[in-house]
Amino acid sequence: MNKVVKDPQTALEGIENGMTLMVGGFGLCGIPENSIAQLVKMKVKNLVCISNNAGVDDFGLGLLLQGKQVRKMISSYVGENDEFERQMLSGELEVDLIPQGSLAERCRAGGAGIPAFFTPAGYGTEIAEGKEVRIFNGKPHILESALTADYAIVKAWKGDTEGNLIYKATARNFNPMMAMAGKITIAEVEELVEAGTLDPNQIHTPGIFVQRIFQGQKFEKRIEQRTVRTKQ
Amino acid sequence: MNKVVKDPQTALEGIENGMTLMVGGFGLCGIPENSIAQLVKMKVKNLVCISNNAGVDDFGLGLLLQGKQVRKMISSYVGENDEFERQMLSGELEVDLIPQGSLAERCRAGGAGIPAFFTPAGYGTEIAEGKEVRIFNGKPHILESALTADYAIVKAWKGDTEGNLIYKATARNFNPMMAMAGKITIAEVEELVEAGTLDPNQIHTPGIFVQRIFQGQKFEKRIEQRTVRTKQ
């Protein structure tokens, strides 16, 4: 079941104005750089982007914001981005902020056929407005619904021709749940190998969740907060 | 954070009559054999066992049934066990049957602080009796609640001194979710290694979910349905 496509252009075919995209990554870590560059080239507009963060001004999803391609961001934290702030304050950009754990769980739920679940996160805050509240074990919880997307775009370290993925370190983050929740899931990987090369026991995202896979040409992997200690 | 205990006897300390235990495994695959043997020795009674299956007459949880140690089984499939059938028909043993996917998800929910979720499984059947029904996307779903246990007993292939676990092949099954859902989780492993030996990227169950770990003396790994093909 070969899912390999030759380049980001082929991988992203079918993405149209107004669609909902999930984009993996936490900050600039584990983001699908090559696909984002292709989205910029495609000039698709009015996108709804579900992504934990919105990149920085000149990298990550910030690039889509620069081109005013995003109508709405669904995220948990959107700092580090001046253009974002400008568009948000001017009302050009709609923003839906969601607690990070609820965002992760809502993506997983979307992929897992769980339409809704109760969580304590956000109870008593403005996040809970309009949401059903129910007490379990003496503690109030709110009902949160599943998230899905027309396309999910994820980034993995290694992938095979059948779409099986392995992520590296904390570049895993939201990628596995988003891979589950996309109607069509596109994976860009640093290293693409033949099926049978990866240990079936070590697959993070089974190929069933991935429809298209390609090897990225180049990964800049920009570091957002370079913190180091000095050798004694 | 060393979680190693020397033997099953030490690992299972604190398990008392009437407690709820989750026991990992699917059929006889991936069951905590050494811990089950120890439960038999301890003669704890009136247990509520949450486990996908109930073993066979003379192996797995069947051994606890032989000793009449189980008051109630919460499972999805309990065939292959005459003593089980006898106790169930005589009313000695209470049985709560749950769709397998709901069982898995309810354990995960218990470990993940999700008190309840909606699933389509079982709608319109006797499983749904007394449960809330709600329509999502035009399809009826029922509300299922989380499961937790006083102790979860799981079996892994490799484990380290900090409780990180790696399972092998389909012996993974229910073990990871049950590890999450135990107030105290005990892991028996085939190979116990020093922390730092296992690749952090390949851990299936992070050590935070495991309170005690020991290396099993011996694993029989009985095969329930030996099916083979002949070489041409």
Added chain:
Amino acid sequence: MALDKNGIAKRIAQELKDGWYVNLGIGIPTLVANYIPQGIEVEFQSENGILGMGPFPFEGEEDPDLINAGKQTITVRHGASFFDSATSFAMIRGQHVQLTVLGAMEVSQNGDIANWKIPGKMVKGMGGAMDLVASAENIIVAMMHSNKAGQSKMLKECTLPLTGVGCVKKVVTELAVLEIKDGKFHLLERAPGVSVEEIIAKTEGEMVVADFVPEMKI
């Protein structure tokens, strides 16, 4: 002539499409894996936590840690993956598995299925069947047209406790291929040499029969 179990499996295998992920239940459904049409690739999921199941192992090569949902020793193909039961049913519930084939004791004309419990008899449990039938977009039931007592299993309404409601799309028996839609069985094909009259006689539920009902091509 009515089909045997392998015939039923063969006919169901014709429904497979290239690139599908498929879950096969115990019994006749398992046999479907032996008849994958040439030129297409499908991948088998087993709900105990494996994608990319291969054939049974050679004698002496059985691995007790590698079984299918029927608890049989198996092997894996290139590109297989293992995962936990929650992820496995996430695949099923989330409709990532394109086809589920399973057995049944009764099917009703509105697509209800009963296959897990006979009142008064030992109940073994539903296993993953309730999740599978409630979730799959595409469910094919593989079964005999009548039970051992000779009563039709294709009913107006199921008499046994249900496994799922309105979920079966297609039934393949030793006699016929039937589609379920608009609350009725629709006779699509008959087994080679089996008459429409025999199928009608053995079907208790309402069945729509066209003027011409083709023979299955096995």
Added chain:
Amino acid sequence: MALDKNGIAKRIAQELKDGWYVNLGIGIPTLVANYIPQGIEVEFQSENGILGMGPFPFEGEEDPDLINAGKQTITVRHGASFFDSATSFAMIRGQHVQLTVLGAMEVSQNGDIANWKIPGKMVKGMGGAMDLVASAENIIVAMMHSNKAGQSKMLKECTLPLTGVGCVKKVVTELAVLEIKDGKFHLLERAPGVSVEEIIAKTEGEMVVADFVPEMKI
């Protein structure tokens, strides 16, 4: 003398118990990792998907794929593990993390916390804070007693949009250690040389003060 940020972190570190898993927020909480008392072992969780965080890397050894929730480059200790965001918050929501330390803009006497939004100002989002405060059994807030305008952050009621309700158990500021129970602040300790009167003056919420309030031992 009021504590500095490191002093606050040092005092909070005294709350750590052997074997705890701890989540540290951005800012002062991060500093807590530098003051783990001798003889105990704790493990740090970062909600972007890591258990067993180590110190910052040496220059030239930064790995862009290895960051903490503050997006800083980090290292791992022996026994670390990586996981996805859903599993990470399963740990948090499921109360597997024994202690959460985070900053706040306001805390109220019934344990409400506000730390994510100032109306009229740019909203950056709550990140994982709402999950953390709604879930943790044990939450310590690390913050300054007053804001930059000199107003108390220890209030009868929060004025800013809430992050969580009735969840904060303990607050450590540059002036004091306070417990929250029965809808009141309870003054447990004062910073070395800081008078009870100063703490009372700078605490807007109701505060229970014992006859003798010991000095912190830093």
